[in-house]
Amino acid sequence: MLPFKTLLHLDKTLPQPIFAQLSEQLGQLIRVGTLTAGQRLPGTRQLADLLNLHRQTVVAAYDDLLAQGWLESRAGSGTYVATHLPDMKPQSISAGETNHTHDNRQTGFSFIRSPELVRAVMASPSGLRLDDGLPDARLAPLDELGRAYRSYFRWGSVQAHVGYGDTKGHPLLREELSRHLNETRGLRTTPDNVLITRGSIMGLFLTCQVVLRPGRGTAGEVVVTGETTWAGATMNLRRAGATLRTVPVDAHGLDVDALGQLCEQQQQDNQPVRMVYVTPHHHYPTTVTLRADRRVRLLQLAEQYGFAVLEDDYDYDYHYLGRPILPLASADRRGMVVYVGSLTKSVAPAFRVGYVVAPTELIDELARFRRIIDRQGDAVLEYAIGQLFHTGEMKRHFRKSLRAYHARRDHLCALLASELPDAVQFQKPDGGMAVWATFDRSIDVAELSVRAERAGLAISPGLTHNPPGSLLNSTRLGFASSTEEELERAVEVLRSLL
Amino acid sequence: MLPFKTLLHLDKTLPQPIFAQLSEQLGQLIRVGTLTAGQRLPGTRQLADLLNLHRQTVVAAYDDLLAQGWLESRAGSGTYVATHLPDMKPQSISAGETNHTHDNRQTGFSFIRSPELVRAVMASPSGLRLDDGLPDARLAPLDELGRAYRSYFRWGSVQAHVGYGDTKGHPLLREELSRHLNETRGLRTTPDNVLITRGSIMGLFLTCQVVLRPGRGTAGEVVVTGETTWAGATMNLRRAGATLRTVPVDAHGLDVDALGQLCEQQQQDNQPVRMVYVTPHHHYPTTVTLRADRRVRLLQLAEQYGFAVLEDDYDYDYHYLGRPILPLASADRRGMVVYVGSLTKSVAPAFRVGYVVAPTELIDELARFRRIIDRQGDAVLEYAIGQLFHTGEMKRHFRKSLRAYHARRDHLCALLASELPDAVQFQKPDGGMAVWATFDRSIDVAELSVRAERAGLAISPGLTHNPPGSLLNSTRLGFASSTEEELERAVEVLRSLL
Numbered sequence: 001m002l003p004f005k006t007l008l009h010l011d012k013t014l015p016q017p018i019f020a021q022l023s024e025q026l027g028q029l030i031r032v033g034t035l036t037a038g039q040r041l042p043g044t045r046q047l048a049d050l051l052n053l054h055r056q057t058v059v060a061a062y063d064d065l066l067a068q069g070w071l072e073s074r075a076g077s078g079t080y081v082a083t084h085l086p087d088m089k090p091q092s093i094s095a096g097e098t099n100h101t102h103d104n105r106q107t108g109f110s111f112i113r114s115p116e117l118v119r120a121v122m123a124s125p126s127g128l129r130l131d132d133g134l135p136d137a138r139l140a141p142l143d144e145l146g147r148a149y150r151s152y153f154r155w156g157s158v159q160a161h162v163g164y165g166d167t168k169g170h171p172l173l174r175e176e177l178s179r180h181l182n183e184t185r186g187l188r189t190t191p192d193n194v195l196i197t198r199g200s201i202m203g204l205f206l207t208c209q210v211v212l213r214p215g216r217g218t219a220g221e222v223v224v225t226g227e228t229t230w231a232g233a234t235m236n237l238r239r240a241g242a243t244l245r246t247v248p249v250d251a252h253g254l255d256v257d258a259l260g261q262l263c264e265q266q267q268q269d270n271q272p273v274r275m276v277y278v279t280p281h282h283h284y285p286t287t288v289t290l291r292a293d294r295r296v297r298l299l300q301l302a303e304q305y306g307f308a309v310l311e312d313d314y315d316y317d318y319h320y321l322g323r324p325i326l327p328l329a330s331a332d333r334r335g336m337v338v339y340v341g342s343l344t345k346s347v348a349p350a351f352r353v354g355y356v357v358a359p360t361e362l363i364d365e366l367a368r369f370r371r372i373i374d375r376q377g378d379a380v381l382e383y384a385i386g387q388l389f390h391t392g393e394m395k396r397h398f399r400k401s402l403r404a405y406h407a408r409r410d411h412l413c414a415l416l417a418s419e420l421p422d423a424v425q426f427q428k429p430d431g432g433m434a435v436w437a438t439f440d441r442s443i444d445v446a447e448l449s450v451r452a453e454r455a456g457l458a459i460s461p462g463l464t465h466n467p468p469g470s471l472l473n474s475t476r477l478g479f480a481s482s483t484e485e486e487l488e489r490a491v492e493v494l495r496s497l498l
Numbered sequence: 499m500l501p502f503k504t505l506l507h508l509d510k511t512l513p514q515p516i517f518a519q520l521s522e523q524l525g526q527l528i529r530v531g532t533l534t535a536g537q538r539l540p541g542t543r544q545l546a547d548l549l550n551l552h553r554q555t556v557v558a559a560y561d562d563l564l565a566q567g568w569l570e571s572r573a574g575s576g577t578y579v580a581t582h583l584p585d586m587k588p589q590s591i592s593a594g595e596t597n598h599t600h601d602n603r604q605t606g607f608s609f610i611r612s613p614e615l616v617r618a619v620m621a622s623p624s625g626l627r628l629d630d631g632l633p634d635a636r637l638a639p640l641d642e643l644g645r646a647y648r649s650y651f652r653w654g655s656v657q658a659h660v661g662y663g664d665t666k667g668h669p670l671l672r673e674e675l676s677r678h679l680n681e682t683r684g685l686r687t688t689p690d691n692v693l694i695t696r697g698s699i700m701g702l703f704l705t706c707q708v709v710l711r712p713g714r715g716t717a718g719e720v721v722v723t724g725e726t727t728w729a730g731a732t733m734n735l736r737r738a739g740a741t742l743r744t745v746p747v748d749a750h751g752l753d754v755d756a757l758g759q760l761c762e763q764q765q766q767d768n769q770p771v772r773m774v775y776v777t778p779h780h781h782y783p784t785t786v787t788l789r790a791d792r793r794v795r796l797l798q799l800a801e802q803y804g805f806a807v808l809e810d811d812y813d814y815d816y817h818y819l820g821r822p823i824l825p826l827a828s829a830d831r832r833g834m835v836v837y838v839g840s841l842t843k844s845v846a847p848a849f850r851v852g853y854v855v856a857p858t859e860l861i862d863e864l865a866r867f868r869r870i871i872d873r874q875g876d877a878v879l880e881y882a883i884g885q886l887f888h889t890g891e892m893k894r895h896f897r898k899s900l901r902a903y904h905a906r907r908d909h910l911c912a913l914l915a916s917e918l919p920d921a922v923q924f925q926k927p928d929g930g931m932a933v934w935a936t937f938d939r940s941i942d943v944a945e946l947s948v949r950a951e952r953a954g955l956a957i958s959p960g961l962t963h964n965p966p967g968s969l970l971n972s973t974r975l976g977f978a979s980s981t982e983e984e985l986e987r988a989v990e991v992l993r994s995l996l
Binding site: 005016017020023024026027031067068069070082084104105106108109110111112113114128146149150165182183186188189190192193198199201202205210211212213214216231235236239275291292294296302303306307308318321325326328330331334335336344349350351358359360362363368372373374375376377378379380381417 | 514515518521522525529554562565566567568582602604605606607608609610612625644647648663680681684686687688690691696697699700703708709710711712730733734737747751772773789790791792793794800802805806817819824828829832834842847848849850854857858859860863867870871872873874875876877878879888921
């Protein structure tokens with residue numbers, strides 16, 4: 001019999017059960033040829049005694065190898081290494097052995113690294129923050145959500161309930177959201193115009209993938225964004241193979257005259273503009289609102305040149321000047337606009353519920369695509385959010401947050417004006433959750449953010465906010481996620497660093 | 499003054515509030531030129547009297563239009579249509595008007611319809627079913643999940659908790675899952691090797707997109723699947739631009755000799771095989787298990803030809819023959835295997851938690867890509883599932899379901915043999931949640947499924963299960979989601995239809 005006691009190394013301190021270690025190591029002895037096809041194995045009692053194990057442990061290991069086909073048992077005569085083994089290449093196996101990286105770092109095959117995909121996402125910091133414009137999760141209606149979660153498990157047929165659902169989203173949420181959008185934003189949707197997604201970014205991804213034809217060797221289709229815009233959008237557009245063009249953004253939003261000239265030029269070059277990505281309510285990152293006449297002109301251009309308008313209304317719910325301005329989508333008469341929104345900014349980032357509003361033929365295609373990346377949404381969360389709309393809790397939450405954020409905006413602006421008069425320039429934003437702050441030319445915000453972090457204050461380095469070639473001296477200072485007292489301490493830290 | 503009473507049509511029965519209707523219709527009068535730039539509007543009290551509205555309603559409408567920039571108010575002299583209005587094209591607007599589709603069906607721009615994306619997904623039926631192989635959601639630990647959901651909202655800092663999290667998944671779940679996979683499947687993972695996804699399909703999507711270079715005008719990269727395989731995988735592979743090749747699948751799984759010849763051929767044609775998609779534990783749809791010698795050979799071929807093995811282990815937890823067979827990934831020494839799994843089949847479809855296990859360098863890239871389609875997972879659900887692993891509840895659930903499904907498999911097989919001896923042929927599956935049933939050549943399963951549905955029994959039409967050109971007379975008959983008594987009634991219905 002083989003010297004199993006020396007061949008096998010069983011370690012009770014490992015998480016892997018002994019039977020599994022035994023089975024794996026015996027399998028290994030077969031693979032490397034120490035145990036050969038047809039060879040008889042010791043009886044389970046014999047091996048158990050030899051290795052000081054319970055017999056059941058050895059039985060379990062043998063069962064394992066029998067099930068895997070490494071062993072075969074012959075009635076009455078014991079257990080043998082399977083006769084039907086592959087013609088093996090010991091050198092390749094043993095080469096494999098020596099190469100074996102226990103830290104599991106490297107692949108044995110090549111794959112594509114996409115430089116356009118950056119990880120830089122600001123995680124919610126636990127200390128002081130003037131973040132990119134995150135909501136204050138402490139205001140989120142967590143108790144009500146908790147109750148809705150619980151009720152989910154009681155309500156209706158479990159099977160229908162936690163079985164597969166509609167890729168387009170939970171019917172309750174689609175219906176409530178359609179009504180909410182019609183009432184608050186002048187849209188004319190039915191639930192069939194609504195696709196529930198995971199935050200707005202999935203809506204952007206699906207729309208880019210479905211609308212844009214990827215470049216084949218040649219340049220991709222032309223998409224226009226503001227000269228400054230959201231990196232999450234440009235990453236998606238590049239990934240979809242788009243050729244990006246930009247137009248200036250001023251105090252009244254996107255320069256639509258420049259857009260008109262660009263459309264004409266691209267038309268003549270036989271590379272028509274296929275899509276325009278805009279954040280008209282509060283331009284990202286500069287927070288300015290697209291002026292009414294430019295809105296009309298933008299829709300006219302879309303109709304004239306046949307491009308899709310991708311309207312990202314990421315923080316519609318928070319506007320402090322009278323009522324919010326109705327979205328472009330509310331004036332769209334020709335189905336030119338794909339409207340993308342999210343509750344992430346309205347409730348809390350952890351609640352990943354966004355939506356796309358578009359003509360049904362597009363919603364259907366987006367849903368077909370969504371099916372291959374994510375069969376369906378989280379029915380429990382979607383139901384719970386739907387409940388909060390239904391009970392009016394969501395409206396109450398919006399009103400409560402609006403009041404708090406309004407006061408926080410005013411407080412931060414007052415602090416910046418009084419504490420950092422020379423260092424920071426800004427316009428008080430009409431809405432949103434952040435102030436667009438331009439620091440003195442002598443200050444590099446990226447560098448400042450590093451020093452701030454050391455001092456316990458998180459601010460966005462603004463790396464993606466500034467037009468190519470310009471100084472990195474503007475960034476967003478979010479006020480929504482901090483109390484007025486926290487804002488004071490944050491500005492104090494900032495002042496101490498300048 | 500204009501005849502506003504006849505120009506404006508306000509309808510209290512519509513969901514849209516009166517102020518919004520008024521604001522929208524006044525804006526429309528401006529857009530179509532009935533109200534012209536600089537024109538003075540009636541006072542709010544005057545218009546309110548005229549239209550029989552509360553004055554505040556008119557004030558709200560004017561505020562709205564002021565905020566949108568359609569109106570401007572001049573100190574002391576009232577409200578006027580903004581002087582700064584776009585040079586409009588009435589004909590295009592009015593043309594838009596007549597085209598306006600209130601049902602919101604059509605887009606005004608072109609987009610790409612992908613014929614490879616089919617919607618055919620079997621929703622969980624409410625009546626009798628012999629489905630594709632779904633779990634019985636009635637066995638899911640819903641109370642425990644409900645408790646875990648509740649505890650989530652109490653535990654730790656709310657801000658850190660419902661703020662943005664790690665794109666790779668909730669740390670608790672990644673840690674618990676890594677341990678679970680190491681203990682039950684002989685893997686050697688750390689949490690860094692685990693990316694939490696939404697069901698296994700997102701793992702497939704990300705892997706295909708990152709590993710495969712899309713065809714540029716020419717044919718895409720070569721991917722091999724079984725001659726019968728899962729449509730969700732082929733849709734993803736096609737969408738990623740892959741050129742699909744197939745090899746036969748027999749009673750012992752994928753024909754690896756045929757694969758070896760194909761690899762050699764593709765090598766010579768300078769179109770090397772880049773990836774092989776397999777479901778070795780229970781081949782989809784035929785449920786057969788890949789034999790041990792073929793597993794070794796498959797890994798040898800992967801090392802020899804440098805292709806990635808995409809191992810889809812969708813229903814690992816349910817195997818009825820001794821212990822489950824360890825995955826290919828457990829024998830992978832060179833980082834050739836990307837291992838994809840899901841809890842959807844283990845718990846309930848509504849709980850969308852899947853995972854990818856791979857070398858960290860690939861996990862990092864997959865996470866970078868995941869970021870642009872879905873910033874992060876559902877932290878609440880991931881935490882709740884993590885808790886169930888931590889408390890051992892998940893293990894108890896697996897044991898409970900395994901027992902139930904084992905008995906249900908035996909019961910369905912006995913029923914098929916006794917009730918439909920001539921009509922149906924099958925091999926009792928060693929594991930999984932469905933029987934691969936081949937009906938008599940005289941029976942078209944697709945047609946049968948239609949009649950069955952009318953009779954209140956849901957069965958898969960098997961459209962995607964049969965090799966091209968073959969008869970559509972095989973399908974999967976799922977036993978896991980039905981009690982033994984329900985299985986009896988289901989088979990009875992089937993018998994009545996033959």
